[in-house]
Amino acid sequence: MPVGDDICVLFDSGVRHGDDVVKTLALGADAVLLGRPYAYGLVVGGEEGVQKVIRQILGEYDVTMALSGYTTPRLLNRSILQPV
Numbered sequence: 001m002p003v004g005d006d007i008c009v010l011f012d013s014g015v016r017h018g019d020d021v022v023k024t025l026a027l028g029a030d031a032v033l034l035g036r037p038y039a040y041g042l043v044v045g046g047e048e049g050v051q052k053v054i055r056q057i058l059g060e061y062d063v064t065m066a067l068s069g070y071t072t073p074r075l076l077n078r079s080i081l082q083p084v
């Protein structure tokens with residue numbers, strides 16, 4: 001549910017893939033936070049590992065948006081989501 005133009009909504013917890021980002025933005029988030037993926041990347045590959053994790057999630061986000069036919073996150077809203 002939109003909470004107003006003057007409030008920034010950050011979604012935290014459980015974001016693992018780019019499609020999670022699309023879903024959270026569709027639910028009304030302005031941005032997502034990464035906790036454990038960031039830490040896992042750091043442990044496995046240091047700074048480069050963190051960059052790799054972020055690039056992977058951004059790439060998945062781009063593919064999900066493209067395959068869903070959306071060119072901008074501004075087009076995302078709850079109506080695009082299907083219950084499973």
Ligand SMILES: Cc1cc2nc3c(=O)[nH]c(=O)nc-3n(C[C@H](O)[C@H](O)[C@H](O)COP(=O)(O)O)c2cc1C
Pocket residue numbers: 012013014015033034035036037039
């Ligand atoms: C190693 C580690 C350190 C964290 N330190 C903090 C912290 O200092 N303060 C805080 O509010 N949350 C902290 N968190 C919680 C994360 O910000 C985040 O809320 C949580 O990990 C859930 O997101 P995730 O599912 O992406 O891991 C930490 C998480 C991890 C894994």
